[in-house]
Amino acid sequence: YKTAVMVGRRMYVGNVKTKDEGGVQEVKGDAMLKSPVNRFDTFPSKSIVEAAVNDGESIVALEEFADRILQFKQNTLYIINVSQDIEFLEDVYKHKGVSQPSAVCKTDYGIAWVNDFGCYLYDGKQVINLIEKGGRQIIKDSEWQSFATNAPMIGYIPKKRQLLVVDDNTTTGTGKVFLYDMVTQSWVKGSDATITSESLTNFVNDVNGDLVWSHTNDQGTMRVWDDASDTTTHM
Numbered sequence: 001y002k003t004a005v006m007v008g009r010r011m012y013v014g015n016v017k018t019k020d021e022g023g024v025q026e027v028k029g030d031a032m033l034k035s036p037v038n039r040f041d042t043f044p045s046k047s048i049v050e051a052a053v054n055d056g057e058s059i060v061a062l063e064e065f066a067d068r069i070l071q072f073k074q075n076t077l078y079i080i081n082v083s084q085d086i087e088f089l090e091d092v093y094k095h096k097g098v099s100q101p102s103a104v105c106k107t108d109y110g111i112a113w114v115n116d117f118g119c120y121l122y123d124g125k126q127v128i129n130l131i132e133k134g135g136r137q138i139i140k141d142s143e144w145q146s147f148a149t150n151a152p153m154i155g156y157i158p159k160k161r162q163l164l165v166v167d168d169n170t171t172t173g174t175g176k177v178f179l180y181d182m183v184t185q186s187w188v189k190g191s192d193a194t195i196t197s198e199s200l201t202n203f204v205n206d207v208n209g210d211l212v213w214s215h216t217n218d219q220g221t222m223r224v225w226d227d228a229s230d231t232t233t234h235m
Contacts, residue, residue: 005062011040014059029058051080051089061101063111066124102153102202116148155203169200
């Protein structure tokens, strides 16, 4: 499987490769399986969760929040209610999918993700487009689409309750970022090379709550997000 999430005492996996009794393998890109309770590495073939299948898209990432599984495909987001013994499809959001797992992160407020249409937050009740506020756009569509045209990724900074979005996780991007403050609901734009334009790992939070990642320059250099001001000397 390519993505997994734990909900309660079950593990859910998505985009799976299965093998039948005859040894024949089959890739089921839009399939999601669940484990029996407390058996996190066992996925019976009959345990498939058929919330949205045969739609022409594959599952990219799974996240959970407020007894819901957010099933991200390339173009569509499916919200699946798992609060009961039987899972059921609660909502479908077109154009809210993601291109890669690193475009999704979990925050104190819900699940946040980014694509070329916007930056979103699911708070357990609704999907909010964070580049809009009070019925007006904070960031122009043209500017956002230019910024997020490649493979944008997102991370959460719990110490300051901020979201960090970088334009791309490969050398195709320029290392430009947008920083969103979840308290003031405002954005700050960073210039090119705010983050090194290299192939990047996904963002993760370390034991101190800092946002860290690694890039391929110098064969795997670790970095920690730091927004403290620095001085420079111009000759």
